[in-house]
Every structure is written in structure tokens, then in C-alpha cells.
Amino acid sequence: MSNIFSDNNQIGVVSTFSELINTNFQGEMNAICWNRNLNGDFKEIVSQLHLKENITEVSIEDLLSLQLSENGNIAREIILNDLQLLTDFGASPxxxxxxxxxxxxxxxFISTDVYSFHVDRSTIGTNTFLCTYHGAASDIISNNEVEQKILIPEIREKLKELHNGSEAEFETFLKEYYFDLHYQPKPNAKPINLGLGHLWKLAVDHPEQEVLPCVHRAPVENDGEYRLLLIC
Structure with a gap:
């Protein structure tokens, strides 16, 4: 399939949900994109939803209660279908x-929020799925274009000062506070924006994983614009 992601070794591109869940990561490939050009008015949905907190979970009932135009309804059906597909697969979107x-x-000297490039970790074999329907979209970056923050000498020294314990305990401390999950882009690194409407599967750090976990970050939001994001 020809699209903006096709010539990148990190990204696999598929055209159906079945392919998305059945295609395995391999080699450098740790992100798979169900490439879609969605119809529908997702902005209309966002304009009718009510933000209760900075992050508000939207229920199926919330979606069904909206009075939408034809294009808004098309967008709603797409979201409901995505939720159903992932739920049937056994995920919790x-x-x-x-x-x-x-x-x-x-x-x-170190940030550990989701705006920092990071990987997800799990104790069980799983993947991260995400799709941005409206607003700024997430970024991924190739593993060879980043450096683990805890290996950067000046950051490591400051973390050691913060810890003030033995070397063996220090490694546990780094994991306990998730410092080891975060990465710094190298000079001239080129993050890849995941775009709107595509459903992505990203590799997670877990014991059975055969590829490097996918390094990604949340975007800085556009001024005055909410994001509508499916994630699990």
C-alpha cells in the first residue's frame, strides 16, 4: 500500500483490522498502522461533549446521547465500530x-510525563492501540534516534544524587519511578506524526516481546482545541 508511512522500516501498514491484530512485529518494525482516510465530522462530536476534568472518559452512552448531523453520525458510527472491534478482540479501549x-x-533535569518520549511497559504480553480522531496527534520515533535518559551522564549523576543509595538499589529505583522508560531524541532525529484517523498498534516492553518497544509521546495540544483519542 502506498502512503506516507510505507517507506519507513519502523512502520508496517495494513488495510484491515484483522491484518492489524494478526500482523506480528519483526526486526525494526514496532509500529503497525491501519491506514484510513475517515469520513465524518469528528469536530461536531467534540463540540457537543462535556469536559468534566482535563481528561474525561467518554462512554458509549455519552456518544449515543448526542444529537448529530449526518456527518456527525458517520463519525460516531466509526468510533463505535472501533470500540466494538477492540472489545471483541479482548482489549479494553x-x-x-x-x-x-x-x-x-x-x-x-528529567521529565517523566507522557509529553516526554517514552515506552510502555507491561508484565503480560500486550500491545498499545491508539487512534486520534480530532486534535493534535501523537508522535513516534525510531529507537536508533533516541538515547535512554538514564544513560546520559549528567542526568544519571543527578539521579544518583537524588537516590543516595547503593548501585544495586539504584537500578531498582530507576524502574520504580519509571525513569528508565524515558528517552531523549538525538540531534537531527525526525519524529513521525501518527496523523488523524489511523488506528495504530505499538510494541510494548514485556517479557515475551521480540522487538524493541515503540518510543512515542503525546503531542502538545493545539490552543483552544480538545483531542479525541481512543487508547488501550
Whole structure:
């Protein structure tokens, strides 16, 4: 399939949900895109939803209660179908209306919030699925274009000062506070924006994973615009 992601070794491109769940990661490929050009007015849905907190989970009942135009209804049917497909697959999808995520401003030399490039970790074999229907979309980046933040000497030294314990305990400390999940882009690195409407499967760090986990980040939101994001 010819599209903007096809010539990237990190990304596999498929054209159906069945292919998305049945295509395995391999080699450098740790992100798979169900490439879609969606019809429908997702902005209309966002304009009618009510933000209760900075991140508000939208239920199926919330969606069904909206009075929508024909194009709004097309968008709603797409979202409901995506939720159903993932639920039938055995995932637990969540539809979120997002103003912004919480920022980590506790330490000035390392950030561990979702705006920082990071990987997801699980104790069981799983994947991260996500689709942005409206608003700014997430980024991924190739593993060879990033450096683990805990391996950057000046950051590592400051973390050791913060820990103030033995070397063996230090490694546990790094995992316990998720410092080891975060990455710094190398100079001239080129993040890839995941775009709107595509449903993505990203590799997670877990014991059975045979590829490197996918490094990704949440985008800085556009001014005055909420994001509508499916994630599980």
C-alpha cells in the first residue's frame, strides 16, 4: 500500500483490522498502522461533549446521547465500530476527551510525563492501540534516534544524587519511578506524526516481546482545541 508511512522500516501498514491484530512485529518494525482516510465530522462530536476534568472518559452512552448531523453520525458510527472491534478482540479501549495531561515539573533535569518520549511497559504480553480522531496527534520515533535518559551522564549523576543509595538499589529505583522508560531524541532525529484517523498498534516492553518497544509521546495540544483519542 502506498502512503506516507510505507517507506519507513519502523512502520508496517495494513488495510484491515484483522491484518492489524494478526500482523506480528519483526526486526525494526514496532509500529503497525491501519491506514484510513475517515469520513465524518469528528469536530461536531467534540463540540457537543462535556469536559468534566482535563481528561474525561467518554462512554458509549455519552456518544449515543448526542444529537448529530449526518456527518456527525458517520463519525460516531466509526468510533463505535472501533470500540466494538477492540472489545471483541479482548482489549479494553477507552475514548478520551483531552484538554491536557498532567505535567511532571518536579525535577528540572528529567521529565517523566507522557509529553516526554517514552515506552510502555507491561508484565503480560500486550500491545498499545491508539487512534486520534480530532486534535493534535501523537508522535513516534525510531529507537536508533533516541538515547535512554538514564544513560546520559549528567542526568544519571543527578539521579544518583537524588537516590543516595547503593548501585544495586539504584537500578531498582530507576524502574520504580519509571525513569528508565524515558528517552531523549538525538540531534537531527525526525519524529513521525501518527496523523488523524489511523488506528495504530505499538510494541510494548514485556517479557515475551521480540522487538524493541515503540518510543512515542503525546503531542502538545493545539490552543483552544480538545483531542479525541481512543487508547488501550
Amino acid at each position: 477507552s475514548l478520551n476527551l483531552l484538554k491536557n495531561y498532567e505535567r511532571d515539573e518536579e525535577l528540572d
